[in-house]
Amino acid sequence: MAELAGKHIVLGLTGGIACYKVAELTRLLTKAGATVQVVMTEAATQFITPVTLQALSGRPVYTSQWDARVPNNMPHIDLSREADAIVIAPASTDFIAKLAHGFADDLLSTLCIARDCPLLVVPAMNRQMWQNPATQRNANQLRADGVRVLGPDAGPQACGEVGDGRMLEPAAVYSAIVAFFAPKHLDGKRVVITAGPTFEPIDPVRGITNLSSGKMGFALARAAANSGADVTLIAGPTALDTPWGVWRQDVQTAQQMHDAALASASGADLFIAVAAVADWRVAHVSERKIKKTADGTPPAFEFVENPDILAAVARLPDGPYCVGFAAESDDLDANAAAKRVRKNVPLLIGNVGPATFGRDENEVAIYDEHGITRLPRADKTTLATLLIEHIAKRLPGSLFS
Ligand code: CTP
16 A cells, blocks of 8 residues: 655665665655655765665665755755655664754755754664663754654664664554654544454363454554554454554453453543454363264353443443444345444444455445445555544544544
8 A cells, every 4th residue: 555655755874784674664665655765874885885775765865965966966955855754764873963963064964954844763773872871862852852763672782782772673664654644633532442353262272263364453553543542452363463553452252352442441532343253152161172072972062142342332431432343244234234223333334245354455334323435445554544534533522524
């Protein structure tokens, strides 16, 4: 999905081994539709060549204030005027100090001080350099000046030490840039989302689950966080990475998901039930593995119904605005409308067509008091953004229309 279509980003590299990560970041940004103009300090060119970044960005790379390719010889003005944002990755100790004190002694630092667009800085350095009071003072000064400081991450470092100072992974920097540009439809709202399947154990090695991958719920959590919400994602067993800026709580069973959802939903503004919750669980979970019998008689299980999480949250006296999903094999419009009334929720999203478990695309229709809104078939990331926009307009007291 072209999440950054039309965006022009100046990507500035300063000296540090994390320069190698910026090759991947450049790729992610250009794949998402952004125009990426790379500018490098002299030190950065010691770690990765301008040729590599030119090939990945598809544009000439600038390294010098005195580059004769710029007709008026003012690259510090020309390059920054076109930009929607400048991203410095990796940002070295020295470059952070320069920014904090307003030095302008090479192209990149001059570009930053001459900018009329937001500046995002992604630090990368040894843990002692990051913890040094001078660096902390400089980073705080940047924050106070309205610069976004992304990271750093903690973990093993190229120097062999372990601690704070690693550059965020390229995917995390990419997500933070997408989030930075996203319209803030849910600014200041608290959102709780359930996602994925549940797993209902039968014995220590077996259980009942379903084919839900969690992709739609995770995409909605990401879109809500990008829109400025404080998001709690209650996830059944999935193989997905936690979206940028989302707080995740992993659960296994429907009962655990129910308890976690009720604990978080009081006082929240919005609850979205995306999880494919198992309707039943076995009444008595065996503590030992159930063995085959000598005569081949299969085991018989007694089932009990699981709690309906969405209906329980919808019943809360100070409950959030509730959104449910409906997977119906037939007569979607009638069944979804009936389910909306039965679960007592203001808005229900129906999956159009056969189950889309595990796929990257989906087609949905929205059922609410205004009738039916059909969205075009799209990838789940695009759909999630459209759904969050639609839902934000329906929240009580919404300023969006
Ligand atoms: N849901 C829930 N807790 C359950 C079952 C469903 O929170 N125990 C939520 C789902 O997350 C979804 C909505 O209710 O948002 C509808 O789920 P669905 O499986 O379509 O409906 P059911 O209530 O299970 O009814 P049925 O299977 O009979 O259609």
